[in-house]
Amino acid sequence: MKTLVVGAGRLGTQIAQVLAAAHNDVTLVDIDDDRVAGLEGRLPVRLLAGDACEPAFLEHAGILTADLVIATTGADEDNLVISLLAKRRFAVPRVAARVNEVENTWLFDENWGVDTAVPAATPLISLIEEATGATDTVALLRLSKAGVDVIETAITPQSRAAGRTLADIVLPAGTVVATVVREGQPTVPTPGMRLRPGDELLLVSHAATEREIHAAFQ
Structure with a gap:
């Protein structure tokens, strides 16, 4: 599209x-x-x-x-x-x-x-x-033409991922971090990026559920 x-x-x-x-x-x-x-x-x-x-x-x-x-x-x-x-x-x-x-x-x-x-x-x-115009919502959104889910999660001071790098996070198969929004600005993620409380992550996945994403970061 x-x-x-x-x-x-x-x-x-x-x-x-x-x-x-x-x-x-x-x-x-x-x-x-x-x-x-x-x-x-x-x-x-x-x-x-x-x-x-x-x-x-x-x-x-x-x-x-x-x-x-x-x-x-x-x-x-x-x-x-x-x-x-x-x-x-x-x-x-x-x-x-x-x-x-x-x-x-x-x-x-x-x-x-x-x-x-x-x-x-x-x-x-x-x-x-x-x-x-997508109507088949799974988790937060399914982009039907792309066949993927977009799932959002936020890092809090209590999150297990706080202070860890993206390379340290084990993601479900077929899942990538699309962007990290930090202080209102989207940033292209790198393996060495260290997550901070307040970061908002948008992940794209072909198969993972919202629960699996939550388990990886929270």
Whole structure:
């Protein structure tokens, strides 16, 4: 699935990381050049800086062949414009948009090109599930096209994995750590990364259950 994620804040980068880990073709864009530059080499996605409210930039970002557009900026007006352009001008099959202000929820409908409106407080996995149209949830999410589960776990001071490196953790067969979110920033995991309380991990697995993942880290 070819996906264009607009907004490289915490939510947008996590969505991009999870979808890329499930072998989707992901492009992540943001208007802030410095933010995009700071993510170079940290995410397995195509990164672009520019204004996604401009049709010419959206074309440059590959929207003409996108299967899914997810607008996750912190400005509702931008998310609405991006959704409208995606659906009405570029005929993107599926468009999801984040609603930052509750009072604006009524605007996020088919009139603005939004297939799925997701409140800002919605958990990450639920947002991805809504955006991708996946309905066969196992653990936190099953990306049906990829045939994998995405399972989330958090490291606390009481976790057995706290203070240990990823290389020290015995994972179930067919399971990889897709990203470690530390202090709000997604990080490409390495075997030598030492886990800290507060770290949030997203794992991709073909077979492991949520219980098995919990046992490995908690």
